[in-house]
Amino acid sequence: MKRLLTTLAALAALAIPAAAQEMRTFTDALGREVEIPVDPQRIIAIHDLTITMPLVELGAPVVGSHGRVRDDGSTYLRSVNTIFNVDFDNSDIEFVGAFNQMDFEAMAALDPDLIIARAPWDEEIREQLEIVGPTVYVADVPEPFETYRQIADAAGMLPEFEARLGDYDALIEDARNWAPQLQGASYSKIQGYDGILWVAAGYGGLTQVLHALGMERTDFAQAMADRGVVWGEEVSAEVLPELEADYIFDTYRIDQDDTPQKAFDRLSDVFPGWCDLLSGCAQGRYILVPREHTGSTFRELEMLVHYVVSHTAGRPSISAPE
Structure with a gap:
C-alpha cells in the first residue's frame, strides 16, 4: 500500500498543471468540506450505474469510469452502453478499473479535477482517490433523486438536473391521468x-x-x-x-x-x-x-x-x- 501511495503521489506531481479554476467548498456525504472546481472538466466516476449514468445523461465531461469486465477480458459500461449508447470503445471515457480492482495509476494519468465516489461502498479506497485528485462522496440512498441531485451538484450541473426533473414531473402527472x-x-x-x-x-x-x-x-x-x-x-x-x-x-x-x-x-x-x-x-x-x-x-x-x-x-x- 505504501509503495502504491508513493507512486500515485509521484504521478500526481508530474501531471500537467491545469489552467486556474474557480473553486468552491462542497460538503459531501461523509460530512467533509472539499474544495472542488465550480465547473469541473475532467471527472472520474467510481461506479458506472450510480455515477457515470447520470453524468452522461447531463452531458458532464467524464474522462474515466469504473466498468465491467467480460469473460473475454473486454470492458464495458453497464447500462450506460444500453441506455445512452456510450461505452469505452466509442467515447472519450477511459476504463479505470472494476469493483475491488480499481486502477489508481490509470486514474492519475487522466489528471482528473474531480472524482465522485459512493458512500459507504467506496470509503476503503478514499486515501488513494484523494491522492489522485479532489474526491467527493455521494450517498447511495433510496430517496428519489437524492443521489442524482448530489452528483449533479458536485459536477456543476444542477440547472440541467432541475430542467429534467420538471419534465419528469409533468410526465408523471399525465400518466396518473392516463x-x-x-x-x-x-x-x-x-x-x-x-x-x-x-x-x-x-x-x-x-x-x-x-x-x-x-x-x-x-x-x-x-x-x-x-x-x-x-x-x-x-x-x-x-x-x-x-x-x-x-x-x-x-x-x-x-x-x-x-x-x-x-x-x-x-x-x-x-x-x-x-x-x-x-x-x-x-x-x-x-x-x-x-x-x-x-x-x-x-x-x-x-x-x-x-x-x-x-x-x-x-x-x-x-x-x-x-
Whole structure:
C-alpha cells in the first residue's frame, strides 16, 4: 500500500498543471468540506450505474469510469452502453478499473479535477482517490433523486438536473391521468434464480415510478421496507401466496442475453405452477421489463412510465382477491 501511495503521489506531481479554476467548498456525504472546481472538466466516476449514468445523461465531461469486465477480458459500461449508447470503445471515457480492482495509476494519468465516489461502498479506497485528485462522496440512498441531485451538484450541473426533473414531473402527472386505476393498486416485484425466490422491498427506478403513479407495496414487501430492507431478500417459496398483488413485476438482463421467457421459467423452477397461484399472473398482469431500464436516470424513469402505462391503461379497475 505504501509503495502504491508513493507512486500515485509521484504521478500526481508530474501531471500537467491545469489552467486556474474557480473553486468552491462542497460538503459531501461523509460530512467533509472539499474544495472542488465550480465547473469541473475532467471527472472520474467510481461506479458506472450510480455515477457515470447520470453524468452522461447531463452531458458532464467524464474522462474515466469504473466498468465491467467480460469473460473475454473486454470492458464495458453497464447500462450506460444500453441506455445512452456510450461505452469505452466509442467515447472519450477511459476504463479505470472494476469493483475491488480499481486502477489508481490509470486514474492519475487522466489528471482528473474531480472524482465522485459512493458512500459507504467506496470509503476503503478514499486515501488513494484523494491522492489522485479532489474526491467527493455521494450517498447511495433510496430517496428519489437524492443521489442524482448530489452528483449533479458536485459536477456543476444542477440547472440541467432541475430542467429534467420538471419534465419528469409533468410526465408523471399525465400518466396518473392516463391510468387512474393504478391509484392504490398493489404490486409485487419478484424474481427467481437458481431455484431461489427473491422479493423486492425496493427496486431502484421501478419502485420510484410505481409509487409516483400511486401504486403500493404488498403488506409482505412493506414489512420488509419497514425493517430497513432497501432492495430485497431471499424468501421461502411457501410465502408465495402472500405476494398476491394486482400487478406482478419481474426483470431480465439484456447484457446477459436474458429473455422474458427465461425470467418466467426461473420462477417456475422455484414453484411450478406459480402463475396459476397468483391472479396477477394468471389474469395477464405479469409485467416484465429489462433490468437495465430500472435505474434512476430520467431517460430510464421515462421509459418505465411508458412501460407501466402501456401495460395498464385502458384496462378495467381490479383489486386483489380477498
